[in-house]
Amino acid sequence: MKRPLEGLIVLEFCQFLAGPLAGLKLADLGARVIKIERPVKGEACRQLAIKNLFVENDSLLFHTINRDKESYAADLKNPEDLERVKKLIAKADIMTHNFRPGVMEKIGLDFESAKAINPKIIYGVVTGYGDKGPWANKPGQDLLVQSLSGLTQLTGTKNDGPVPFGLSVADTMCGNHLAQGLLAALLKRAKTGKGVLVEVSLLESTLDLQFEVLTTYLNDGARLPQRSAVRGSGHAYLSAPYGIYHTADGYLALAMGNLHNIAAAIGCDISEHFAESSSWFDKRDEIGVLFSGIIVQKNTEEWIYILEHAGVWCARVLNYQEVFHQDAVKQAEAIQSVKTSQNTEIKTTRSPIKINESRLYSAKSAPKVGAGNTLINQEFNLENI
Template identity: 65%
Template sequence: MRKPLEGVLVLEFCQFLAGPSAGLKLADLGARVIKIERPIHGDACRQLAIKNLFIDNDSLLFHTINRHKESYAADLKDPEDLKRLNVLISKADIMVHNFRPGVMEKIGLSYQAVQLINPKIIYGVVTGYGNEGPWAKKPGQDLLIQSISGLTYLSGTSNDGPVPFGLSVSDIMCGNHLAQGLMAALIKRAKTGKSVLVEVSLLESILDVQFEVITTYLNDGGKLPERSAMDGSAHAYLSAPYGIYATANGYLALAMADLALVSQLINCDISDLYGDKHSAFENRDALISRLGEKFKTAHTGNWLTILEDEGVWCAEVLDYKSAVKLKAYQDLAIEQELVLNDGRILKTTASPIRLNREKLFSTKAAPGLGHNNNEINEEFKLN
């Protein structure tokens, strides 16, 4: 299958997660992505490890978001290297960077400067807080972004302090937004023949993720979210029975459901707590507690049979060890294997996108630093 972005050349002047994750999305869709990295050290993410896991001297994290790319090592402060990069830029369709505001201007690769090199370039910029304002040059790091966005007061219980999300969700969503913007820009350029500037920020992305609850806050008299005091609370704005409940042998998740029906099916009397739909939120904690005591009396499988037979949305709560064994997991073919330079195999996830019912797989591992310098120099006549 010919992928939709085949023939599109992307130059990635990015490190860490947000920008490179956007490049990964484009690479999965067929684009040729060349990472422009500083000599010796390269992308800082090469040494940013999760659980201190490394493969071939680069972190496992680096491998997860830089597969199917090429690496070109260049010193942006070296006139000769910069001259070579200008030639590459003149041939590129897209270039992206996540330097702090002002850095690319000093180097001579601002959007305006690059337009003179390539009038049809699509120029993507990732920042922490936007290009202007008092926070423009603050470090855009995921936990910091989560902390100032209000996100940490949505998880956990009312007895907890702020609870950060257990993923680099700001980075990941910002990368998705950047990829969307770049692909939209490709369509616009095809119509106009002109360059397009695409800008995203970590803060805007994480605020956008919260659009439902922020909209609620803005239109509800400025009332803050009310987290439940009960363990297993899953949403600060939703009524009982929404949440996760302990059972005799595990946990059960209940989505939006008819509270009266659920209580009837599990034989739990809530008549003193539930009179109308408003009391499902007003008495949320007491209702969750009452239901929770009942769910503890039987195994998860028992409750699933009772509830699913009546169309109630529910699921067993699984860890990774159990989740990857699900037939649904296997049927989705979410895993793929990358072949490392020494022949070893690295397992990772595949693109979640299907085109004409076909999955988008790529077995090409992340590149070593500067691995493609010679061939790129020769191909583009950079020497």
């Protein structure tokens, strides 16, 4: 199957997560993504590991984010290497970077300089907090951005203090926003024939992630979110019974719904104290405690049978081992295997997008540093600089 972005060349001057994630999304859609890396050591994420897992001297995390890319090793402080990179820019469709503000200007590869080389270049920039302002030089790190954006005030109970997400949510959202902006820029360039500058920041992406609750805050007298005191409550702004409950043998998730219908299904009479829907938010802690005392008396499967037959939105709460035993997950075929140059197999996720009913798979793992230099030098006539 021919993929939508086949024939496009992307030069990725990015490291760590957000920028390379955008490159991964473009590669999944068929773009040729060439990582421009420093010689020998490559980009810093090669040594940034989750759970200290490495594959052939590079972190498993690096392999996760950089599969199906090529690597071109270049020292941007070396005039000859820099000239080779400029020749690549002249042939590229997109280039991305997440250097600190001012770095690309100093090298001579900022947007205006790149546009002088290639007037049609689409130029993507990732920063932590924008390139100007009091936070411009702060470290753009995921936990720090979660903390500075208010995100840590939404999860857990009101007695927990701030609770961060258990994944790199700022980087992930920002990488997806960059990919979205680059795709929009391709359409813009097709109409105008001119280069486009696309800028995203971890802070703005994380604020945008909270668009529902921030809109509530801004239109509710600037009152802070109030998390429930009941453990398992899933949303600072939603009424009971939304959340996760202990059962006799596990956990059960209850989504939003008519509280009277849900109470009737579990055999709980709330008519005396919680008859009006206006009380379902203000009294959610009391309702949560009441429901918890009933739900814990039966097994999860018993509740699933009872609640689904009553039309109540509910689900089992699964761990990873249980997730991958589910027929629905197996049918989604969300996992793929990629192989390194030394034939080591790595299992990872695939693109969640289908094109013309076809899933997008990739067989190539992340490249070794500079593995593409010989081929790229020959293809783009870079040997004689």
